[in-house]
Amino acid sequence: DGGITQSPKYLFRKEGQNVTLSCEQNLNHDAMYWYRQDPGQGLRLIYYSQIVNDFQKGDIAEGYSVSREKKESFPLTVTSAQKNPTAFYLCATSGTGAGAAKNIQYFGAGTRLSVL
């Protein structure tokens, strides 16, 4: 079944703890993105990666880290330095290369992170 799989669906973090959100895709897309969604604020870009072993900070990267060791996977770690991590996190993918259609982003079902 093709698509983007985010896990877990719900995640709880204790004070001082790092947690990792998983994002896996089998669409063979080059680019992957992490967004944070808070009520009334739309989606804000945390990190993105256009190719394996390379990634760039988005608008709100502080307190987060990522890796891109495989094309299929782009895990996001919410570190203890992120003081307000409670939010809905969305992973997205898109193709890259020539053609405007490569700009279309496809989204996973999201992970809701809460602080205990």
Next chain:
Amino acid sequence: AQSVTQPDIHITVSEGASLELRCNYSYGATPYLFWYVQSPGQGLQLLLKYFSGDTLVQGIKGFEAEFKRSQSSFNLRKPSVHWSDAAEYFCAVGALDYKLSFGAGTTVTVRA
């Protein structure tokens, strides 16, 4: 950098009535424009997109949008809404760097 404004935070519409959601963008060149829909607790689904050409674009679920360069707008419309159209709708603008900027969203409530 590009940006998007969705002026309406919440719209309530009767089932069977028409719906229009407003979107204004800021970008120096011809933008790539998108509308996405999100049901509660779910990811975003693409409704439609504009890249170039015909300024009236058709999407899924009976939605359409019109690109108006002179007004920097990309409003979403549906002639007759169904209860299943209740959701949050996001307008987004993209550029050559493959990043999207999203508006804050408009929540649509459908009353019977």
